Amino acid sequence: MNASEWPAPIVRRLARHALLALCAPLALAVAQSPVPQRGALPEQSLYRLASRWTNYDGRSIALADLRGQPVVVAMVYTSCTMTCPMITREMQAVQRDLPPAVRARVRFVLASFDPARDSVGALRQHAEKMGLDDRWLVVRASPSDTRQLAVLLGVSYRQLPSGDFDHSNIISVLDAGGVLQYQSPRVPADRPRLVRSVLETAQARTQK
Amino acid sequence: MTRRVVFAILLCGGAVRAAAQPAPAPRFRSVAPGQVRPMFIAGVPDGGLAVAGFLLAERPVSNAEYLRFVTANPEWQRSRVARIAADVSYLRHWAGDTRLGPEVVPAAPVVNVSWFAARAYADWVGGRLPTTQEWELAASRFRTSISGDPDRVNAQLLALSQAGARDTTPLAAFRIVSDEGVTGLFGGPSEWVDDFNTVVTSGESRGDSGPDDGLFCAGGAALAADPSNYSAFMRYALRGSLRGSYALATLGVRVARDAPATRSRGPR
Numbered sequence: 001m002n003a004s005e006w007p008a009p010i011v012r013r014l015a016r017h018a019l020l021a022l023c024a025p026l027a028l029a030v031a032q033s034p035v036p037q038r039g040a041l042p043e044q045s046l047y048r049l050a051s052r053w054t055n056y057d058g059r060s061i062a063l064a065d066l067r068g069q070p071v072v073v074a075m076v077y078t079s080c081t082m083t084c085p086m087i088t089r090e091m092q093a094v095q096r097d098l099p100p101a102v103r104a105r106v107r108f109v110l111a112s113f114d115p116a117r118d119s120v121g122a123l124r125q126h127a128e129k130m131g132l133d134d135r136w137l138v139v140r141a142s143p144s145d146t147r148q149l150a151v152l153l154g155v156s157y158r159q160l161p162s163g164d165f166d167h168s169n170i171i172s173v174l175d176a177g178g179v180l181q182y183q184s185p186r187v188p189a190d191r192p193r194l195v196r197s198v199l200e201t202a203q204a205r206t207q208k
Numbered sequence: 209m210t211r212r213v214v215f216a217i218l219l220c221g222g223a224v225r226a227a228a229q230p231a232p233a234p235r236f237r238s239v240a241p242g243q244v245r246p247m248f249i250a251g252v253p254d255g256g257l258a259v260a261g262f263l264l265a266e267r268p269v270s271n272a273e274y275l276r277f278v279t280a281n282p283e284w285q286r287s288r289v290a291r292i293a294a295d296v297s298y299l300r301h302w303a304g305d306t307r308l309g310p311e312v313v314p315a316a317p318v319v320n321v322s323w324f325a326a327r328a329y330a331d332w333v334g335g336r337l338p339t340t341q342e343w344e345l346a347a348s349r350f351r352t353s354i355s356g357d358p359d360r361v362n363a364q365l366l367a368l369s370q371a372g373a374r375d376t377t378p379l380a381a382f383r384i385v386s387d388e389g390v391t392g393l394f395g396g397p398s399e400w401v402d403d404f405n406t407v408v409t410s411g412e413s414r415g416d417s418g419p420d421d422g423l424f425c426a427g428g429a430a431l432a433a434d435p436s437n438y439s440a441f442m443r444y445a446l447r448g449s450l451r452g453s454y455a456l457a458t459l460g461v462r463v464a465r466d467a468p469a470t471r472s473r474g475p476r
Contacts, residue, residue, distance in 0.1 A: 041290075043290055043291035043292065044291055044292045045290075045292060046292065048290040048292050048293065049290075049292065049293060049324060144327075144336075147402060147403060147405075148324075148327075148452075150405055151323060151324075151405055151451075151452035152292070152452065154405075154451065155405070156405045156406060157405070157406065158403070158406035161252060161253065161257065166406075
């Protein structure tokens, strides 16, 4: 991730650089000021690290585009025959268990950790096969951005010589600002707890 | 008055030059293709996994080089970096945002750098972090391969590392040179690898006896280790315990790059 991928507008950044260059001693004082330089994203927001994804419908999205709504996210690979379908089913069950008003605001995201085999077509097939509605995104990215999201979510994965993957079964809940609120480490998940965390996250947003 | 203006202009000139300093060009060594026997992975063929040749920096990134990085990329300075990208230990041994201080040796490997920061640095200099298997391949190139004569080479490397640890100069590790001319792989700080999050056997496991089947897909099948390779075992254990935001006093950065002919990524 280089400087150009940070969300701050380029003009403002250039202006800051110019300021630094023109008055070095002053700029040092500015650098030490506690004023946040990157808008209102929380310090622990996943959206502070840029990454570029492609949805199963071919649309390109940045992770930060999900800002403003609660997100339930997991990483899978679509040729997985073992726990990945269980992860998706678990998230679908959470979606069903939510009251309609909350359900309408929550996004569900499956991010592939197998970009080599999960083409946009494979993702679309998966979305159709699993019967995912329009609240869902099924996305892929470059190997580098994929690895970055996995590290942000604490997801371990590794391709085996057979082509299959060892991987964690983590389902994560992000708040409207992209901060982790809860992680279910296993499938089957503690679903009441997972649903409760989505509800609390959605309510916290309403209060803001 | 005039003199003051001239002084200000000189100051500006200096600041502009500092900000416009180009990224340092790492001195790469070529690591020939080979076989690696990774730990904690099932289904590895007898000969090990084939790893493509690649370029690896001769030395880890130094404090002086990293200082140029944060000068050119202020969002990676200590007081500005987002906590999600680097924890509170990030560059804590430095005197300030863009000051090393008298305690820090400029040529010594930079430590207290998170994985996100290490990756951003590698990107800045036009490289990337090595993969686990690439790093292990480079580290096996000491006269005979580790798989060829494990007892002798491992004992030798362990002795070298311990000699390095007794040597209090921060550059001692540079005296341990691989057959391919890569220094500091042993006896200095450990180094970030791009895919440190590939150790899928433990971590959140609640029991002592083995992995919890619900936590990992296929994780239960993946226990396979060569306990005779003690230093490799310790490296895998360290990698398995890391998070991307961790900044540790024993963990540094080394840059890799695809071999120019193939431009293919190493296995991940």
